[in-house]
Amino acid sequence: MAQELALFGGPKAVTRTDELGAAGGRAFTDEDKAAVLEVLDWPNMYASNPQFEEEFQEFIGTEFVLGTNNGTSAIHSAYFAVGVQPGDEVIISSHTWHLQVSQILALHGIPVFCDVDPRDACIDPEDIKRNISDRTRAIAVVHPYGAIAPMDEIMAIAREHDLAVVEDCSHAHGATYKGRKVGTIGDVGCFSLQGSKLMIGIEAGVMVTDNEEYYERAIVLGHYGRIAQLKSAKYLKYNDPDQAEQAPTCFGFKYRMNPMAAALATAQLRNLPEQNKIRRDNALYLTEKIAEMGGDMLRPPYERPDTERTWLNFICHYFEDATGVPRERYIEAVCAEGLHVTGGRAGYLPIYWNPLYEERADMWGPGYPFDAPAVTNKVTYERGMCPEAERIWKRGINVPVLHNECSQELRDEIVEALVKPLRNIDALK
Ligand SMILES: Cc1ncc(COP(=O)(O)O)c(C=O)c1O
Structure with a gap:
């Protein structure tokens, strides 16, 4: 040559x-296009939503599947589901998409950044161990670019310290770890179905779990119309069909997937x-x-x-x-x-290289979230703290x-x- x-x-x-x-x-294939157009002719224009969830459930194998309007809302739902509370720390990779991190802040939780394995940018379990504190509530794992994080090690740490694990599988639709689909190994799995992903709804996402309590919490956060179908009285009471004199409510977010996105995502899933x-x-x-x-x-x-x-x-x-x-x-x-x-x-720099973290910005009000009264550990973000991610x-x-x-x-x-x-x-x- x-x-x-x-x-x-x-x-x-x-x-x-x-x-x-x-x-x-x-x-997009002809099947993709036909699936989107069909939605416009269906008597129930929302019918593609349960259809998507059923097919994704068959594919992924968890007991519960919840379609969302994007991957970010699936992640927010997951953190809410596992009970991240103000001042709780969530351990997370410093090499990820920023939205996986900012959803911790949305709950007034505090991100604690971990370094990565230099071979594949997956979170380093040894650094997870070093970062555990009395306020750690969860570990957020991403499978960057489709490379699979060492889930056995991560789950062992999580179980030892009683922490929830939220997998972000936005780059890893259909990937497996020791024969198990990613998203089913942690306590909750989240997938973006955004337009650049392996499976596309253009703007859509999905959250999966085997834990009914987590599923129900995600429903009350963002799917008021489905609260009435929940089993647990604890959550059903917020939208109880048997209570004639009760206004319906939800917890502030509307995360339902667009039915056309659901139809497209279903067609993409088949492929x-x-x-x-x-x-x-x-x-x-x-x-x-x-x-x-x-x-x-x-x-x-x-x-x-x-x-x-x-x-x-x-x-x-x-x-x-x-x-x-x-x-x-x-x-x-x-x-x-x-x-x-x-x-x-683009965008995959160490996430804490941003004034939001470096200056511990108080965008949520003076002192919030990093120095809010609920925060008992002062977490700071300095250059040099995750050397592999910085390289x-x-x-x-x-x-x-x-x-x-x-x-x-x-x-x-x-x-x-x-x-x-x-x-x-x-x-x-
Ligand atoms: C790893 C990761 N997490 C979360 C998201 C957010 O998903 P969405 O854009 O669907 O909200 C993305 C999207 O690019 C991503 O790559």
Whole structure:
């Protein structure tokens, strides 16, 4: 294969540009489109909501499934469900999407950030242990980009200290850990079904649990219309159909999924296993080749033993110390080869690198939430506190995910676009 870098006028490694576009593209199927339109003709325009929940329940296997209007509201519901109260601490990864964190603040809880495993950005169980205090109420786990967190270790810590575990599976629809679907291992699982996810409702989410109390608490938080169907008198009383002289109420949020989103998500769910399989096949091929050829300069995404991860993103790790070339220069060279890569996934910096945390902002009123009367431990957020998370985002090379079947030749061209600049690294200096 040609050695001269495309950056300097050599031939591009990727010649199958149209095929690359098609393999990386996401398009709604005719079934997806028909499912959305059907909602408009149904006598009960909300019928797709229970249908989605039934099918997702069949897929995930938990006793309770609750569709929500987005992943953020599923997460808020989960924290509320497990009883996060003002001043309670929730241990959470510092490498996640910020909304997983801010929902703790929404309940006047206090996020306590943990460092990550440098191989895959999953939360580090040893750091969880170090961060447990007398106020810890829950552990929030994310499976970043589809890489699966070490759930056995996390659950063992949680059980020892009587903590709830809330899994955020927004990147891991259908992924498994030791043969069990993620989202069913913690006490509550949450999924975003937003437009960039592996299974799309455009704006939608879902919360799953085997715990009836948690399910009922999530209902009273955001689904007033369903309170009347609850078993427990404790919650049913807020919207009791037998009480003629009672105004209905809920606890302030309306989190029902849009029925068109439910219909779309149901159609997408039916395709998910097949789509995951195609993405996996492509990703494992690239992973193997990059591991062979990247040496100590470029490492492919990591898959832990005993897990079958998903591939929402394909983020390699680039080691500037080994190449002597800044990541941005390497990215420039790969892009010139015809493969559009970026530096990791936008927004995945250590979450506490924001004035909200660093300045312990009192957006909820003077002293609230970080110094509210209910807070008994002063939690502060300083740069340097999660060193791996502060390093890992600087190494990311975000390679397009191949969502669709494609030729062996294209996959080889992609590998070549990534490794050719490494073979010619001195030319980039
Ligand atoms: C890890 C993670 N958690 C939570 C969310 C929030 O989900 P939504 O955008 O559906 O509210 C996202 C969405 O991007 C996410 O990636």
